[in-house]
Amino acid sequence: MSVDRRQFLKAAGATGLLGLLGSPLFKIFAPGELEASPELKEGMAKSAKRWAMVVDMKAFPTEESYNKCIEACNNIHNIPHIENEKHEIKWIWAEKYENAFPDSYNGYVSESIEKMKFLVLCNNCENPPCVRVCPTKATFKREDGIVVMDYHRCIGCRFCMAACPYGARSFNWRDPRPFIKNLNPSYPTRTKGVVEKCNFCADRLYRGELPACVEASNGALIFGDLKDENSNVRKTLRSKFTITRKPELGTFPGVYYIIGGS
Amino acid sequence: MPDKSKIFFLLVIFLVIVTSPFIYNMVRTPAGVVVKLNTPVIDNMTVKQCILPKEQMIHDHMKILNSWRDDVVRGNHREFGKIDGVMYEKSLQLTCLHCHSNKSEFCDRCHTYASVSVYCWDCHVAQKENKL
Numbered sequence: 155m156s157v158d159r160r161q162f163l164k165a166a167g168a169t170g171l172l173g174l175l176g177s178p179l180f181k182i183f184a185p186g187e188l189e190a191s192p193e194l195k196e197g198m199a200k201s202a203k204r205w206a207m208v209v210d211m212k213a214f215p216t217e218e219s220y221n222k223c224i225e226a227c228n229n230i231h232n233i234p235h236i237e238n239e240k241h242e243i244k245w246i247w248a249e250k251y252e253n254a255f256p257d258s259y260n261g262y263v264s265e266s267i268e269k270m271k272f273l274v275l276c277n278n279c280e281n282p283p284c285v286r287v288c289p290t291k292a293t294f295k296r297e298d299g300i301v302v303m304d305y306h307r308c309i310g311c312r313f314c315m316a317a318c319p320y321g322a323r324s325f326n327w328r329d330p331r332p333f334i335k336n337l338n339p340s341y342p343t344r345t346k347g348v349v350e351k352c353n354f355c356a357d358r359l360y361r362g363e364l365p366a367c368v369e370a371s372n373g374a375l376i377f378g379d380l381k382d383e384n385s386n387v388r389k390t391l392r393s394k395f396t397i398t399r400k401p402e403l404g405t406f407p408g409v410y411y412i413i414g415g416s
Numbered sequence: 417m418p419d420k421s422k423i424f425f426l427l428v429i430f431l432v433i434v435t436s437p438f439i440y441n442m443v444r445t446p447a448g449v450v451v452k453l454n455t456p457v458i459d460n461m462t463v464k465q466c467i468l469p470k471e472q473m474i475h476d477h478m479k480i481l482n483s484w485r486d487d488v489v490r491g492n493h494r495e496f497g498k499i500d501g502v503m504y505e506k507s508l509q510l511t512c513l514h515c516h517s518n519k520s521e522f523c524d525r526c527h528t529y530a531s532v533s534v535y536c537w538d539c540h541v542a543q544k545e546n547k548l
Contacts, residue, residue, distance in 0.1 A: 345538035
């Protein structure tokens with residue numbers, strides 16, 4: 155069979171078009187690939203509309219009492235202990251009044267407050283600035299109000315650290331593993347080049363447990379649902395005068411402090 | 417051309433040398449990789465089965481792990497489902513490594529053979545081996 159120039163060009167054009175459009179079209183209409191992932195089951199989780207914490211400073215009389223909370227967190231989450239302050243990793247730690255509440259510090263605090271160290275951690279803000287600046291959406295706010303990190307997506311740009319007004323985020327300047335004393339084998343470590351922070355123990359909440367620091371606090375840390383009127387957090391907020399850190403910034407922190415009074 | 421036969425002879429030798437890696441790979445039988453499945457947990461199982469069929473796991477474990485990652489981290493959906501009344505969690509460290517506690521003989525052997533470098537272990541910890 156002889157093919158003339160016209161027929162050849164037609165056939166070549168048609169084949170080329172099929173090649174270009176054919177397989178992507180098939181792929182688009184094929185089931186599975188582009189559909190949403192299969193239906194997922196509801197968690198057995200402790201769920202809430204907005205998780206929040208109250209730190210009762212009166213219940214932390216000694217250094218030992220709050221160090222227990224810090225240690226519990228550090229051990230469970232494989233937080234490295236790095237001496238160099240520039241490299242240290244902190245999820246929950248203690249600060250003096252003037253550093254925790256710099257906006258209300260007037261230079262003359264009472265002796266009792268002068269001695270106090272305030273437990274500080276990620277505030278899991280209602281309006282988290284870290285989430286706004288993250289270019290990869292590695293950090294995001296969940297429906298229950300917890301601001302979490304997806305370490306798989308973090309590119310280590312540290313915008314979130316610049317944005318966080320509370321210094322709650324730490325960057326892994328070096329491989330943290332050599333600095334972990336007792337490895338908890340059921341929790342991952344982090345790797346060099348990612349930012350990390352407290353996540354209100356999202357995985358423990360899922361299993362129906364309280365955050366590690368709350369469990370170790372002997373009642374000094376109160377944890378619950380801020381949107382539930384009957385939660386112990388709301389009951390505490392109703393009955394006690396509380397403050398938050400840097401409220402003027404409009405981040406609406408989820409961690410409240412009882413400082414004194416009854 | 418008096419050197420015609422010489423040139424031809426050397427050309428053949430040259431071609432053989434150049435194509436020798438390809439010929440070698442066509443002729444040889446690949447060494448293969450033996451993945452060790454015997455761990456204390458697996459040995460104690462009466463019915464030795466994974467949470468998904470073996471073939472599917474061999475071909476798709478990387479995709480499964482990636483979708484688990486997104487489900488858990490971004491969606492907070494941690495339950496894989498029940499098998500024989502036991503709830504399995506979508507977790508590399510807690511579920512996969514619970515049975516396959518021999519990372520170096522299970523994961524690494526195949527990955528090394530296939531020259532695949534994964535970054536799972538930068539953060540995730542092999543439970544029993546604890547090799548950091």
